[in-house]
Amino acid sequence: MKRIGFHLTILIATLGAAACTGDLNSDPNPQPSGSTAGGEGNTFDHPDGTYSPWDLIDRLAQQGPPKFTSRVHSCPKVRVATLGNVLASIGINVGNQTNLSAGQLYTSGTNALGGPNYANRIRENIAATTSGMSRMFDIFAAGADEIIAAVPTLARCQVGGVGAQLFDANNTCRPDGITCITGVPATAAHLDFCNLAVTGASDVATGKRVAVAAMMAAAFTCE
Numbered sequence: 001m002k003r004i005g006f007h008l009t010i011l012i013a014t015l016g017a018a019a020c021t022g023d024l025n026s027d028p029n030p031q032p033s034g035s036t037a038g039g040e041g042n043t044f045d046h047p048d049g050t051y052s053p054w055d056l057i058d059r060l061a062q063q064g065p066p067k068f069t070s071r072v073h074s075c076p077k078v079r080v081a082t083l084g085n086v087l088a089s090i091g092i093n094v095g096n097q098t099n100l101s102a103g104q105l106y107t108s109g110t111n112a113l114g115g116p117n118y119a120n121r122i123r124e125n126i127a128a129t130t131s132g133m134s135r136m137f138d139i140f141a142a143g144a145d146e147i148i149a150a151v152p153t154l155a156r157c158q159v160g161g162v163g164a165q166l167f168d169a170n171n172t173c174r175p176d177g178i179t180c181i182t183g184v185p186a187t188a189a190h191l192d193f194c195n196l197a198v199t200g201a202s203d204v205a206t207g208k209r210v211a212v213a214a215m216m217a218a219a220f221t222c223e
Contacts, residue, residue, distance in 0.1 A: 077128040078220050080115040083136065086220065090181050091150020092143040102143025109135040133221050140216040144209035147216075151177050166212065171204050173211065181212070182219040190215070 078086070084094050087106060096103030112135040114125030125132075140147075152163035157180035166177030173194035175186035182190075194211045201207030 076126045077114065077132055078136070079124060079126070080110060080113050083113070083139075083220075087139065087143065089154075089156065090147050090216075091154060092139075092146050100142060102139050102146060105135065105139045105142055109139070128221065133217075136221060137213060137217045141209055141213035144212040147181060147212055148208060151180055154180065156180060167198075167208060171198055171208070173198065178215060182215055184219070 084106060087094050087102065092102045092106075094103045094106055097107070098104060112131045114127070114129060114132050116122060116124040148166050151157050151166050154163070157164040157177070159176060164176035164180045165174050166181070168174055173191050175191060178186035178190050178194060194215065197211035197214060198204060198207035201210055
């Protein structure tokens with residue numbers, strides 16, 4: 001009932017505004033062409049055109065009010081514990097304490113990742129932050145070699161008893177490997193991006209690391 005009332009309120013308000021002009025789509029205060037253009041002495045550009053209240057009502061009916069859609073379509077970060085499970089599932093040794101290894105970056109990056117501080121009664125930060133996303137990408141980049149080596153042996157990457165691979169003998173990206181690590185079916189766009197990352201790097205090994213890290217970051221950072 002509240003949602004219906006919300007839509008009726010908007011409809012009544014727009015009809016009332018239009019009643020003064022006699023045309024629902026007319027602009028009661030037309031602006032000269034170019035008068036809303038931005039410049040050094042004012043702000044940014046504003047559109048000169050008018051809007052249709054029917055389009056607004058239709059969008060609200062399909063998507064709901066902003067208060068609702070902001071929650072449904074928000075992009076929280078991956079929880080720290082969940083990230084550890086993800087890393088382990090794709091072959092990264094999260095217990096590795098070698099300096100700058102993926103495991104060491106993960107275990108030492110609790111604060112950057114927004115992890116909880118129970119001693120000070122601070123809950124985990126579920127919002128995506130610059131520090132958290134940067135640390136997560138560093139972890140994926142540091143663990144890329146581990147991921148590439150582990151994919152053929154992972155149970156989740158077995159198809160008919162044959163392990164998937166991220167790259168073939170010609171260093172070309174393979175869809176079965178991408179599907180395995182990202183959890184979604186690889187598309188032509190995935191393959192194009194992956195191959196571009198490999199061929200555009202200073203060397204093949206670096207290109208493979210960049211490709212794997214970028215795909216993992218895209219899958220787990222809402223980018």
